[in-house]
Amino acid sequence: MTKRTDIGADLTKNQSLVMSALAGSKGPMSAYSILDEIRSDGVRAPLQVYRALDKLVEFGLVHRLESLNAFVACQHPACDGRKEKTVLFTICETCGGVQELVKDRLSKAIEGLARELEFSPSKSTIELRGMCSACKTATEN
Amino acid sequence: MTKRTDIGADLTKNQSLVMSALAGSKGPMSAYSILDEIRSDGVRAPLQVYRALDKLVEFGLVHRLESLNAFVACQHPACDGRKEKTVLFTICETCGGVQELVKDRLSKAIEGLARELEFSPSKSTIELRGMCSACKTATEN
DNA sequence: ATGGCACATGTTATATCGTAACACAAACAC
DNA sequence: GTGTTTGTGTTACGATATAACATGTGCCAT
Ligand SMILES: [Zn+2]
Ligand SMILES: [Zn+2]
Ligand SMILES: [Zn+2]
Ligand SMILES: [Zn+2]
Numbered sequence: 001m002t003k004r005t006d007i008g009a010d011l012t013k014n015q016s017l018v019m020s021a022l023a024g025s026k027g028p029m030s031a032y033s034i035l036d037e038i039r040s041d042g043v044r045a046p047l048q049v050y051r052a053l054d055k056l057v058e059f060g061l062v063h064r065l066e067s068l069n070a071f072v073a074c075q076h077p078a079c080d081g082r083k084e085k086t087v088l089f090t091i092c093e094t095c096g097g098v099q100e101l102v103k104d105r106l107s108k109a110i111e112g113l114a115r116e117l118e119f120s121p122s123k124s125t126i127e128l129r130g131m132c133s134a135c136k137t138a139t140e141n
Numbered sequence: 142m143t144k145r146t147d148i149g150a151d152l153t154k155n156q157s158l159v160m161s162a163l164a165g166s167k168g169p170m171s172a173y174s175i176l177d178e179i180r181s182d183g184v185r186a187p188l189q190v191y192r193a194l195d196k197l198v199e200f201g202l203v204h205r206l207e208s209l210n211a212f213v214a215c216q217h218p219a220c221d222g223r224k225e226k227t228v229l230f231t232i233c234e235t236c237g238g239v240q241e242l243v244k245d246r247l248s249k250a251i252e253g254l255a256r257e258l259e260f261s262p263s264k265s266t267i268e269l270r271g272m273c274s275a276c277k278t279a280t281e282n
Numbered sequence: 283a284t285g286g287c288a289c290a291t292g293t294t295a296t297a298t299c300g301t302a303a304c305a306c307a308a309a310c311a312c
Numbered sequence: 313g314t315g316t317t318t319g320t321g322t323t324a325c326g327a328t329a330t331a332a333c334a335t336g337t338g339c340c341a342t
Binding site: 030031032046047050069 | 327328329330331
């Protein structure tokens, strides 16, 4: 009961439930809001959700947004699996929308910096908070 | 009792206490560990610490590390005041050391990306977790 | 087959991080 | 003085995350 090479395939029961909740959500979800969604499926305790999230993050199917204490389903085809890439998130504080990006120039800049500092990153967090283009045009009414 | 144009000058009592605790610490501190440090000075409740931290962050004297839920005194002369620059933190998971950097290449990459996406950032969070050079050489014994 | 192992699960209790709501005091503007 | 802003103090609570312990389930080496 494990393989996971296909997106969403062969997850355990709790992992599937958490994944579905996230995949069905427009924006990021907190662990507790995920729990509320899947209580009806028999999940009762926060720990069950956190454990599933840990695995999903490890698999690269879910990302944690540190500045929100929340989680999103991976939107980026290039994350495919646990390959460590430098991912950036934009988070619109008006509509709550999150966009996930991998940009070569940015990755290069980070890698170069790490080399220069002789710092070995195991994980990078890059989050931009602000206003997305859609909300901006909506405000200019 | 406010001016703050000089580092650390003219902070309120609670702000000074929090600032001193942070300045005297080698690494980042959680709000509650700051509270423990300054209980002896008459600060009793978390809210007093959080309020002081909010102001200190606003002044640019303190930064919040989102991936740690903790705070550090600003190490970077160029942060001088509340000027919004793109700051990056390296966080060593072995020794707990934090380094704060402002790098032009990185700032440019972020700015370019934001322009390209028509995203208007109000705040950026860039944190690299990993192992610092000192801990690496210490491990290669 | 059976005992051992790895891994997922279930459950209770607790730790840690952060804020709402209300009251009061000091500084300042007019 | 009176109103306004800003900092403060206190209680209570909400939100996020983990410790500790017990159970179940598939796998597989002996
Ligand atoms: Zn992704
Ligand atoms: Zn938006
Ligand atoms: Zn700084
Ligand atoms: Zn180190």
